[in-house]
Amino acid sequence: MATTNPIGGVFWRMVAAELRKLLSRPSGVVMLVISALLPILVFGLAKLVEGGGVNMNANGQPVASLFSLDGPKLLGYMLTARNFFVLPLFLVMVSAQLVAEERANFTLRALLALPNARWRVLLAKYTALLTLAAISIVGSLGVGGPLCFLFVDGPQTLVAWQGVALGWVASLASDAGLIALTLLISTFSSSVAGVLVGVILGLMADLAIRGLLQIAGMLKLFPTDQLAALMPGRALAAWEGYADGWDPWAFLGLGLLTLGCLAVATFRFQREDVL
């Protein structure tokens, strides 16, 4: 019998098995390759602009003159690139592959016919996905960090790097929320495309609601700021606080989003009929 310790014994083997699936197929590999390439792309672009290689004007001034590059700032751009659209999309896709796709192609039933509580199986998948996200972050940072540190002028004190370093750490928390949200939607849809559309529609709806909240706030109908900060879209962007100040409400929202999605996903996964 599987050990009673929820994360003991066979659990880490399950996580390793899930991670092996992720890392042995194109989607997972491409995700990691992009993670490593994006910082190089950002670095190249920044160097091009800084060196005047891009002859553009903004408000009548050359772009290069507006652009005072330092290491931490560039690492921040790399972080923004890492967290903008492409890699989150990959993260949603591979997460959907572990649940929605496995349900659709019936590989899930072989796993669930073994003596493990289903919540342990889902937790193993979640942990594997979070590990993949961490590898992606470490990969981006591992490539981007040295580039910024060694090849860009700027402050070499630890303090100067602290903010952006925390931003990278915080983006793992954001990924944790995004994966949880995806697993939840994967309990409703059995196709990767369906899950992708679900997540995107969900975040668009979130954007619309936050727009409405903003209007309501301007009309002073009711205090809307905290409410807006708790919304998933804002919560998932909590990492942005490294640049314009950390927002505790966003992190509270992120925590609630992550735990809430995991709880409901587990509840539904535990009860679903597996064919």
Add this chain to the structure above:
Amino acid sequence: MATDLAISVTGLTRRFGARVAVQSLDLSVPAGTVYGFLGPNGSGKTTAIRCMLGLLRADAGKVSIFGESDPVRRLDGVGAIIETPRFYAWLSGRANLEICEAYLPEHRHGQIDEALERVGLLSRAHDKVSGYSLGMQQRLGIARALLGRPRLLVLDEPTNGLDPQGMRDVRELIRRLAQEGMTVFISSHLLSEIQAVADTVGIVLKGRRVAEGRVSELLRASAGDSGAVEIELGGPDLNAIRREVATLDGVSVLPRDRPHPGARAQRAPARERAQPRLGQPRRGAGRLERARRELREPVLEPDRE
């Protein structure tokens, strides 16, 4: 608790919307036997198996495996194939088994080579599953079910997609596993397949079990008879059961004007065994069935509705 039963199912019911796929099903699978679960297409075999394995929630009923009814714990020591086994196609056969093994309790690890060997796939184990033929995938499915040396092997139509030689191999394997003391629960719509390997058989029609007993007894020729045996049918919807039974090849339903079944219960020993397990309220049970020994290709008719 009867622990000499490998599987005990009582009153198992599962509906899909208005359709009842499994209805008040009772099964008793003695430990150490090969049990044939026989029924035509759509009769609820796979649904019943899914419920036993906890993949589907049952609407009613109890399942215990070796006396254990906890839905998770009862699966320890059970290997299963349900319908067509599916795999991570981009991985090798061996990698697929390794992933599955990771989900087994630790003391059940270390049997991958043995399992591959038993189904004759050891030499192809490093090929990607996407390059496997249907029959190879079926055999890999059996290997996966054998991981961890289960006490109970549940095989849902395991010879699907196999050629005659493959079918013989599987039969041979089942016999050998049974000799080693494994309980095997095998479902099929082919009487010949069940006859070839099973000691005990349960016949299911429209989600209800209509007979259960030892194959030898169910098929034994009664004296002075042309190798035929009669079994009584019972159940709330007797007419429906009669119609269903009539679709079995090599089986004919006897006329209704026979005396009440109780009066003729001595004809074959099978009847005494089967009778108490047939459906509940016996409003004038009908008569049943003759299963000839030398059945021609006995394919059961699918459930057409």
